[in-house]
Amino acid sequence: MFMSELLLDYIEHLEVEGGRSSKTAENYKLYLERFVEFTNDTYVDKITSEMVRKYRLWLNRYKNFNEEELATITQSYHLIALRGFLNYLSSRDIVSLSPEKIVLPKVSRKQVTFLHYDEVEMLLSQIPLTTETGLRDRAIIELLFSSGLRVSELVNLNRDHINTKRREFMVRGKGQKDRPIFIGQAAADRVTDYLESRQDSLVPLFISYSKNVTPSTSGDYRRLTARSIQRILSSYARLAGITKHVSPHTMRHSYATDLLMNGADIRSVQSMLGHSSISTTQVYTHVTDQHLREVYEKFHSDTN
Numbered sequence: 001m002f003m004s005e006l007l008l009d010y011i012e013h014l015e016v017e018g019g020r021s022s023k024t025a026e027n028y029k030l031y032l033e034r035f036v037e038f039t040n041d042t043y044v045d046k047i048t049s050e051m052v053r054k055y056r057l058w059l060n061r062y063k064n065f066n067e068e069e070l071a072t073i074t075q076s077y078h079l080i081a082l083r084g085f086l087n088y089l090s091s092r093d094i095v096s097l098s099p100e101k102i103v104l105p106k107v108s109r110k111q112v113t114f115l116h117y118d119e120v121e122m123l124l125s126q127i128p129l130t131t132e133t134g135l136r137d138r139a140i141i142e143l144l145f146s147s148g149l150r151v152s153e154l155v156n157l158n159r160d161h162i163n164t165k166r167r168e169f170m171v172r173g174k175g176q177k178d179r180p181i182f183i184g185q186a187a188a189d190r191v192t193d194y195l196e197s198r199q200d201s202l203v204p205l206f207i208s209y210s211k212n213v214t215p216s217t218s219g220d221y222r223r224l225t226a227r228s229i230q231r232i233l234s235s236y237a238r239l240a241g242i243t244k245h246v247s248p249h250t251m252r253h254s255y256a257t258d259l260l261m262n263g264a265d266i267r268s269v270q271s272m273l274g275h276s277s278i279s280t281t282q283v284y285t286h287v288t289d290q291h292l293r294e295v296y297e298k299f300h301s302d303t304n
Contacts, residue, residue, distance in 0.1 A: 001094070004041050007032055010088045019175045031081035034059075044089060044096040052082070052102060076104050112283055113244055114253040120145055123246070126239040132197045133209050137232050139187075139194040140206060140224075144251035145258075146187035148273055150174075151226045151248035157205040159195065164188040173274040182272070256284050 011029050014020045020028075038055050039047070059075045070078075079102055086099035115123070124141060128134040144154065153171045163169050167188045170178050183191075191205075200207070204223035229248055237246035244250070252273070259269050270281040 001044055002041050003032075003036050003039065003044050003047075006044060006089065006094070007036065007085075010085050013088060014084075019177070021174060021176065024174075027077070028081045028084065031078040032085055034078060035082055044094060047086075047097040049097065049101050052079075052097070055082075056105075072105055079104055112253050112257070113246075113250050114257045115242070115244070115246065115250060116254075117258065119240075119242055119244075120254060122240040122242065123233075123236050126236045129193075132194070132199075135190070135194040135197050136206060136209075137236070139190040140229060140232065141236070141251070142187040142190040143183065144248060145255055146183045147181045148252050148255035149181065150252065150274075151229055154248070155206065155224055155226050155229065158203050159205050160203075162191060162205060164192045175276065177274060177276075179271065179274045253284075256281070260284055 007029070010032075011025050014025045014028060015022060035055060038058055039051060042051070056075070056079070059070055059078055062070050083099045083102040083104075086096055086102065089096045090099060120141075124138065127138045127141070129138060140154070143149065144151075149171065150173065153173055157171075161169055161171075164183075165188075167183045167185065169181050171181050172178050195205075202222055204220060206224040206229075207222040208224050208228060226248065233246050233248060233251070237244070256269055256273055259272070260266065266278065266281055266285065269284070270278050273281060275281045
């Protein structure tokens with residue numbers, strides 16, 4: 001069978017049986033279509049290690065319309081998609097190259113950017129609490145740091161999703177997996193302050209006050225977007241004199257790092273972040289290494 005004949009089946013399998021999001025499935029489709037293009041839509045039983053080797057070389061030399069090359073991590077995603085496709089064929093007893101033949105390139109870990117607690121306080125101190133917009137922005141940043149929410153999870157929250165009295169609620173994250181979210185009293189209080197200032201009955205937890213918002217019949221037209229939250233954070237970071245790149249994910253990194261530096265075990269942090277693999281969470285052990293050295297120097301007895 002031609003690869004293109006089985007591609008759609010695999011993408012549907014990813015979403016239905018694999019529980020992957022539609023965005024992930026869309027990305028896998030793009031990556032695999034590139035392999036189809038490279039091989040001129042070969043038969044799946046004709047895929048060989050040599051073909052994959054040449055494909056890897058093609059990916060390494062690939063340039064888009066802007067003459068930009070593919071990052072090593074992006075090349076790796078292409079190969080991960082291909083290996084997943086071969087695994088799928090194997091599960092259906094369709095003859096093709098063994099997925100074990102796909103060796104992923106070594107990818108250096110990105111340096112994790114996070115804010116120390118005093119930097120978070122500097123950020124918060126720049127937010128005026130005399131307006132509804134300021135109350136909203138304070139609630140957003142407090143909630144991001146207190147909960148470790150992904151920005152996609154944050155923007156999809158509705159008023160009735162969050163329980164500020166119990167300070168615990170559920171979100172559906174990547175892979176359609178539910179996980180509990182816990183928040184501190186300060187974050188709960190800021191969200192309560194913001195909601196009490198609202199004069200509307202709109203469903204979204206965080207709404208836009210921009211005059212450029214176009215009304216619609218959905219009732220969801222004023223929901224704040226991920227891009228808007230990025231702009232909000234960047235603006236207050238500049239006002240606070242923080243030179244680091246501060247994004248919603250920076251707040252998530254800050255949340256995880258703060259937990260580990262205060263003694264949380266990595267398995268618990270993995271669960272709270274919603275990581276499916278411990279290897280994803282282990283990136284934070286690198287940023288806490290210096291903290292551990294400081295603890296060692298301070299508390300360990302030395303001989304003369």
